[in-house]
Amino acid sequence: METERISGTQVTYLIIGFLLGSSVLFAPWGGAEQEGWLAVLIGLAEGVLFAIVYTALLKRFPRKTIVEIAEMVYGPFLGKLVALAFVGYLVHLGSMVMGNYSFFLKSTALFRTPMTALVLSMALVTIFAVRNGIEVLVRCSQVLVLLIISVFLWATVTLIGDMNPQNLLPLFSVPAKKLLSASLAVGAFPFGEAVAFVMVLPFVNKPKTVQGSVLRALFLSGAIMVLLALRSSMILGKALQVIVFPNYHISLFLRFGGLTRLEILTGINFIFTVFFKISTLVFGSALGTAQLFRLQSYRSLVLPIGVLIGLVSLINFPSMSANLNFAQNTYPVYALPFQFGIPLLTLILAHVRRLPRKGA
Amino acid sequence: MKWKRKSATAALIFVLLISGCWDSMELDHIAFIVGQGVDQGPGNEVIATIQIMQPSQLKSTQSAGGGGQGGGAAGTPVIVLQGRGVTTFDAIRDIRHQISRALDPTHVEVNILGESVAKNGVFPAMDLFSRHPKNRPTAWVVVAGGTAGDVLKAKMEMERIPALSIASNLESLISGAMVRAVNLHQFTLMLLSKTTAPTAPIIRLKSTGSRQYLSFGGTAVFKKGKWVGTLNDQQTRGMLWVIGKVPKASHTVVRAPDGGPISLEVSDSAGRFSPDLKAGALLVHVRVNVTAQIRDQYTPEDMSKPERLKYIEKQLEKGVRNDVTAALRKAQSLRADVFGFGESFSRKYPKRWPAMEPKWDDLFTRVKVDVNVTARVPLTGEDYKPLFTP
Numbered sequence: 001m002e003t004e005r006i007s008g009t010q011v012t013y014l015i016i017g018f019l020l021g022s023s024v025l026f027a028p029w030g031g032a033e034q035e036g037w038l039a040v041l042i043g044l045a046e047g048v049l050f051a052i053v054y055t056a057l058l059k060r061f062p063r064k065t066i067v068e069i070a071e072m073v074y075g076p077f078l079g080k081l082v083a084l085a086f087v088g089y090l091v092h093l094g095s096m097v098m099g100n101y102s103f104f105l106k107s108t109a110l111f112r113t114p115m116t117a118l119v120l121s122m123a124l125v126t127i128f129a130v131r132n133g134i135e136v137l138v139r140c141s142q143v144l145v146l147l148i149i150s151v152f153l154w155a156t157v158t159l160i161g162d163m164n165p166q167n168l169l170p171l172f173s174v175p176a177k178k179l180l181s182a183s184l185a186v187g188a189f190p191f192g193e194a195v196a197f198v199m200v201l202p203f204v205n206k207p208k209t210v211q212g213s214v215l216r217a218l219f220l221s222g223a224i225m226v227l228l229a230l231r232s233s234m235i236l237g238k239a240l241q242v243i244v245f246p247n248y249h250i251s252l253f254l255r256f257g258g259l260t261r262l263e264i265l266t267g268i269n270f271i272f273t274v275f276f277k278i279s280t281l282v283f284g285s286a287l288g289t290a291q292l293f294r295l296q297s298y299r300s301l302v303l304p305i306g307v308l309i310g311l312v313s314l315i316n317f318p319s320m321s322a323n324l325n326f327a328q329n330t331y332p333v334y335a336l337p338f339q340f341g342i343p344l345l346t347l348i349l350a351h352v353r354r355l356p357r358k359g360a
Numbered sequence: 361m362k363w364k365r366k367s368a369t370a371a372l373i374f375v376l377l378i379s380g381c382w383d384s385m386e387l388d389h390i391a392f393i394v395g396q397g398v399d400q401g402p403g404n405e406v407i408a409t410i411q412i413m414q415p416s417q418l419k420s421t422q423s424a425g426g427g428g429q430g431g432g433a434a435g436t437p438v439i440v441l442q443g444r445g446v447t448t449f450d451a452i453r454d455i456r457h458q459i460s461r462a463l464d465p466t467h468v469e470v471n472i473l474g475e476s477v478a479k480n481g482v483f484p485a486m487d488l489f490s491r492h493p494k495n496r497p498t499a500w501v502v503v504a505g506g507t508a509g510d511v512l513k514a515k516m517e518m519e520r521i522p523a524l525s526i527a528s529n530l531e532s533l534i535s536g537a538m539v540r541a542v543n544l545h546q547f548t549l550m551l552l553s554k555t556t557a558p559t560a561p562i563i564r565l566k567s568t569g570s571r572q573y574l575s576f577g578g579t580a581v582f583k584k585g586k587w588v589g590t591l592n593d594q595q596t597r598g599m600l601w602v603i604g605k606v607p608k609a610s611h612t613v614v615r616a617p618d619g620g621p622i623s624l625e626v627s628d629s630a631g632r633f634s635p636d637l638k639a640g641a642l643l644v645h646v647r648v649n650v651t652a653q654i655r656d657q658y659t660p661e662d663m664s665k666p667e668r669l670k671y672i673e674k675q676l677e678k679g680v681r682n683d684v685t686a687a688l689r690k691a692q693s694l695r696a697d698v699f700g701f702g703e704s705f706s707r708k709y710p711k712r713w714p715a716m717e718p719k720w721d722d723l724f725t726r727v728k729v730d731v732n733v734t735a736r737v738p739l740t741g742e743d744y745k746p747l748f749t750p
Contacts, residue, residue: 108493113382166707171708238552239545242490252497253545261466261496 002193005205008213010138015197017145017216017276019190022100024152027246027350028189029229031182031328034167035174036229036240042183044222047191051218052146054198054343055211061356062207066198066343067291072356082342087288089338091305094281095312096323098122101274103320104245109267119310122271125292126279127306130286131299134203137279144272151269152224155254156231162253163234169265181328186225188332191218192339193348199284244320282306391461395523397508398448398485399474405468406485407474408451409442409509410463411523438521439447440513448488465492468499469527471544472563474508477537478587479578483551486585490548497545500530503587514565514574526563526574538593538610539576540600545666551585555702555720557691558582559599562590575619581696588692591687598687601648601680602699602729604631611655614675617674624652624676624737635705637712644701644728648680662745669737676735684731701727 029036030041054066061069068085071079102118110118131136194214201210232246235253243249251266283298286305290298317323350356395411414437443454456463475644477485489495504511514522530541539561542550550558562578579591579599591599606629613623628651636643654672657663663672691698704719706713716723 084573110381110383117382166703168706168711236545237549239549249497255498260498 003031004133004135004203006135006138006200006203008206008209011197011204011210012143012213012217012220012278013145014200014280015194015214016221016224017141017148017273018196018280019194019217019221020145020148020273021190021193021277022097022270022274023225024148024228024266024273025104025245025247026324026327027229027232027240028185028327028350029182029225030246031185032179032242033174033241034169034233035172035179036182036233037168037187037226039171039179039230040222040225041153041184041287042179043186043188043191044218044225046183046187047194047218048215049191049223050187050340050343051194051214052211053347054195055201055214057343057347057350058198058201058210060347060350061205063202063226065202065287065291066346069346070342073218073346073353077079082346083288083292086338087285087292089335090199090281090285091312093193093196094278094285094309095316095337096327097274097277097281099317099323101271103106103280103323104248104270105267107320108164108211108245108248109264119313122275122278123306123310125275126282127302129275129279129303130283130302130306134200134283137276137283141276144276148269148272149224151265153263154229155251156227158254158256159231159235159250160279162250163231163235163327164233167234167237168230171202181332184332185328188216188335188339189327191222192335194218195339195343196280196284198343199287200280235296244324278309281340282309285309367588385462385464389461390464391459392467393463393465394468394521395470395472395512395526396452396465396468397472397474397504397512398451398477399509400480401444404446406445406448406451407442407507407509408443408445408448408455409440409472409512410452411438411440411512412459412463413437413521413540414439438523442509448485449492452488456595465494468495468497469499469523470502470523470530472508472511472526473501473503473560474507475504475587477508478560478582481585482582482587483585486548486551489544490683495544497548498543499525501547502526502530502545502562502563502576503541503560505562507629510565511563514572522574529574529576530561534699538596540579540596540605552581553700553703555697555700555706555724556700557694557696558585559591559698576687579698580690581693581694581698588696589690591690591698594683595687595690597683598683599691599698601629601650601684602633602646602687604629604648606631606650610651612676612679614672614679616657616659616661616663617671618659618661618748620657620661622657622663622672624654624658624672625655626650626652627739633699633701633704635701636693637705637709642705644699644704644727644729646684646729647732648684648731648733650676650680650733651738652676654737654741657746660746661732664740664744669740672737673735676737677733678698680735681731684729688727688729692727695721695725697721697724 001351027036029039053172057069067083070082073079098119101122102115105118106115194343204210228247232240232250235250236243236246247264248263251263254262256262282302282305286301288297289301391412393412397409398698399407401407441455441458443451445451445454452463455614469536471489473482473485530539540559542560547558547560550556559579559581561576563574563576566573566575579596580587581591582587606626611625613621616622631648633644633646636645663669701724705716707732
């Protein structure tokens with residue numbers, strides 16, 4: 001239905017921007033104490049496993065999104081139900097990211113600005129971007145992701161003086177249960193969330209290269225997150241457990257000559273990545289809904305879905321700590337069916353039913 | 361007609377943008393706090409004292425000073441205000457009612473904990489500094505001998521902004537090895553540690569005749585957030601040798617064979633320690649490497665001879681060892697692990713640590729320290745031989 005085409009490299013950039021999303025700010029690996037970097041690596045392995053499954057599914061059904069695949073595999077009724085659940089997950093995820101974004105700005109910089117204004121401004125930008133199509137979004141990511149990564153690397157180098165490698169010791173002493181739960185948290189948030197790209201990847205011009213693009217993005221953003229985890233552990237030590245936005249707090253130490261208070265650079269970085277994340281999710285859910293109801297184009301749905309995501313974020317967040325608690329404890333279980341269960345089940349069923357049939 | 365619709369939409373968006381930002385705050389509506397202090401008043405009342413910049417004063421006195429008037433006749437470019445409340449935030453908000461501008465802690469240089477707060481527990485007072493996103497983790501933390509209010513109200517001689525004066529005094533004293541300067545982040549880390557005793561430098565308001573001045577001296581030692589004891593200058597230096605924080609340009613005095621003092625300036629030093637449980641007892645190996653230069657001597661002996669320099673080096677080694685022993689004795693008598701030995705044991709022996717942690721205070725008093733000092737005095741300054749030889 002859509003004729004847009006993007007390249008594998010472009011989608012890699014967008015996935016990196018997407019994955020760095022909220023994790024640039026939070027440390028979902030915090031539960032693993034000084035071994036956050038290890039939790040990131042284990043979570044990355046989990047994310048790679050998920051990615052192999054859903055890219056295998058896309059390889060089997062070239063140029064089809066999960067909504068179309070589900071209808072082919074499960075039949076018209078059950079397939080629609082599965083697709084609806086998946087689209088619902090994308091909308092919910094979008095609202096969570098939006099909530100993180102507005103809570104962050106409200107608690108660190110814009111105390112007096114109403115939440116609605118923060119959400120509205122982000123929603124308008126994403127709606128505008130997505131209405132212009134996925135091609136525009138990926139081109140935007142090609143420019144901004146490089147900027148994000150350079151700012152991050154610059155900050156890391158500048159902060160070397162504040163790092164204390166002793167904080168990483170002792171190695172391999174965190175109880176396995178803690179490490180595992182932190183790893184699962186990192187696996188689900190952010191690595192597993194790349195499953196949202198099953199709505200974007202069908203637009204890649206060479207369907208065979210999709211798996212490589214996704215894995216490349218996972219490894220690159222995984223490397224950045226290992227660096228982030230090492231950095232926050234080395235600088236903050238035990239305080240990592242107390243601070244809500246560790247990676248933002250770190251940037252309070254930034255100093256460039258006589259300039260201090262450069263933490264807004266991290267804030268801007270975060271806003272860029274959140275923009276990619278929400279845009280991708282808005283695109284995914286709009287396209288998914290359009291395909292569910294066999295609309296001509298997803299574009300008419302972008303505005304309502306963007307607004308929906310904004311509204312859900314406003315009513316669904318009682319507090320930051322409730323949100324963090326959800327992300328650490330409930331989310332890994334809640335997200336598992338969408339990130340792994342549905343793609344795996346669909347793949348197995350497709351294999352059993354020998355789909356897609358030739359000429360169908 | 362299409363362009364009309366487009367331009368109408370654009371105009372509407374601009375209407376949204378030009379209404380401005382809710383949080384916009386122009387510079388001339390902000391009062392920048394440069395120093396803040398917390399004291400405890402009668403009946404758990406919190407007294408907050410802040411020092412805020414008065415930029416207009418700063419400018420006018422600068423131009424006056426250029427005219428050769430001197431003496432700082434135009435007064436200090438800061439205002440000191442005090443407020444009361446039940447929490448620190450409450451007390452600072454009480455100050456907000458007294459002035460026309462919004463208080464902004466983004467450029468605080470120094471946080472001062474009054475003696476009363478330090479003795480009764482610093483956790484409640486520290487909470488605001490750590491929690492409020494506008495406070496910065498790199499601002500210094502000092503403890504006032506007396507009230508923080510008096511320290512912040514003190515008139516300064518060298519600097520026109522007292523809080524900056526405290527900060528620069530602290531920074532210059534770090535190089536004198538008399539204080540262990542800690543910033544908010546480091547202090548928080550020590551407070552969070554289960555075994556390490558937090559320390560903070562002590563500042564006191566002193567006066568000789570009509571001259572009032574602020575002076576640093578000693579280190580306050582905290583346990584469970586309460587000020588329990590004080591290290592003197594020698595003990596502070598001993599602690600700094602152990603943790604490897606004795607900076608360049610600190611000085612120390614040794615005795616020549618005839619008893620005449622010789623002062624040495626440290627040009628390089630490194631200290632580290634490693635815990636050891638092998639012998640069955642708690643042992644900490646402390647290794648200090650120090651390089652110093654002769655700065656002056658009150659003895660006619662020619663110290664440039666290699667064997668005499670050897671002698672000075674031996675004396676310096678002995679001095680370092682004495683400092684370390686003094687610091688250790690004091691810390692053990694306070695049952696306060698100011699060095700962070702506990703943390704190092706937990707890192708090296710993670711398996712045995714859980715059993716040690718609950719009784720660490722007792723174990724710390726039994727820690728034996730094996731001090732290994734290597735001193736070198738390779739340079740004698742610009743003079744080769746003493747100026748005066750009888």
